[in-house]
Amino acid sequence: MKTSRFLTLVVSLAILAAPGRALLKVVASTSDLAEFARAVGGDRVTVDYIVRGDQNPHLVEVKPSYMMKLKAADLFLEIGMQLEIWAPQIIDGSRNARLQVIDCSRDIHKMEVPTAKVDASQGDVHPFGNPHYWLDPENVRVILDEIADSFGERDPADAAYFRANADRYWTSLARSIANWRQLMAPYRGRKLVTYHSSFSYFAHRFGLEVAGYVEPKPGIAPTPSHVVALEQQMRQDRIGVVGVEQYYEESTPNAIADAVGARVIRLCTSVGGREGLETYTDMMDANVRALAGAFAAQQ
Ligand SMILES: [Zn+2]
Incomplete structure (x- = not known):
């Protein structure tokens, strides 16, 4: 009895909060897109996502629970460029014919787009260019526009x-970007190696220049x-920094x-x-500070 009265109360409050209008149900592929979608959608949307921040977004094992998330969704936001090859x-598994897929890479100025056809059998996971564009914070402006436009079309x-x-x-x-630019300014032209x-x-x-990869x-x-x-x-280029993304092993880089x-x-x-990096700004701030610290120690 108590539970049902409580549920009635919750439902009534929800109706009061958005009279006559259903909330837009959004699923994002990654936790980053989920943060941007929450910021844009405010209290007019619900947002869920598929890939946890500590998972490699290229390598996601398809689970029935992901299909269930999409079954109930209106919009699916993806990074695109085949990051989400899964x-x-x-x-398809969601069998949700009214699901709209929004490719957030549409207006991104893309890097490392292959000029020749890439043979996917070689295992190359960037067949349409480099999909990690959300790590340029200026690109977040483009992503926010894409999200605001797509939400506005569904809910004018x-x-x-x-x-x-x-x-x-x-x-x-x-x-924050202005601050990061200042922190990185002394290290312009520096080279590093990253895992991926x-x-x-x-x-x-x-x-900066990423001069090689593990x-x-x-x-x-x-x-x-x-x-x-x-x-x-x-040795030749005197590269002194190896950056390792959160989901890669450390033994080879070490x-x-x-x-x-x-x-x-x-x-x-x-x-x-990683623990403590709960927002996009936290994460970028940690990356900038880790790099600035490593370059400073090299001098
Ligand atoms: Zn990649």
Whole structure:
């Protein structure tokens, strides 16, 4: 009895909060897109997501629970460029004919787009270019616009509200970006190595150069011959920093760093990827500070 009265109360309150209008049900592929969707949607949307911040978004094992999430959704937000190579399977499995898929990469200026056809059988997970564009904080403006537009199309009565929320989030992020630019400014032109090519857009924004990768190709595990060549290059170019994304093993990067006298730092690519990094700003701030600290120690 008590439970049913409580539920009645909750339902009545929900109706009062949004009279006559159902909340837009949004599922995002990643925790980062979920944060942006929550910021834009405010109290007019519900937001869920698929990939946890500590998971490699390229390698997601499809589960029935993901299909259930999409079954009830109006919109599915994805990074696109085939980051979510697993998405078609859960979209089909959801059997939700009214689900609308929003590709947030549509207006992104894309990097590392192959000029020749990539043979996917080689295991390359970036066949349409580098999909890690959300790690350039300036690209968040483009993503927020895409989200505000798509929410506004589904719910025109709230279009101005979504637009205002996107602007407010951006204003706050822009202040952080100015701060990050200042912190990174002394290290323009510095080189580093990362495990996977996750930081191309980030490096481009802050004037760094990712000169090599622990992986021989995106999505391919390191081989002994590749490691030897990478160590040679690091010695030659005096590269002293190896950045390792949260979901990769540390033993290969540690061995490389030991061999060439470099330093390994942990980088984070998604909200919630490490404890304490619960927002996009937290995560970017941690990356900027880890890199600035490592470059400063090299001098
Ligand atoms: Zn990738």
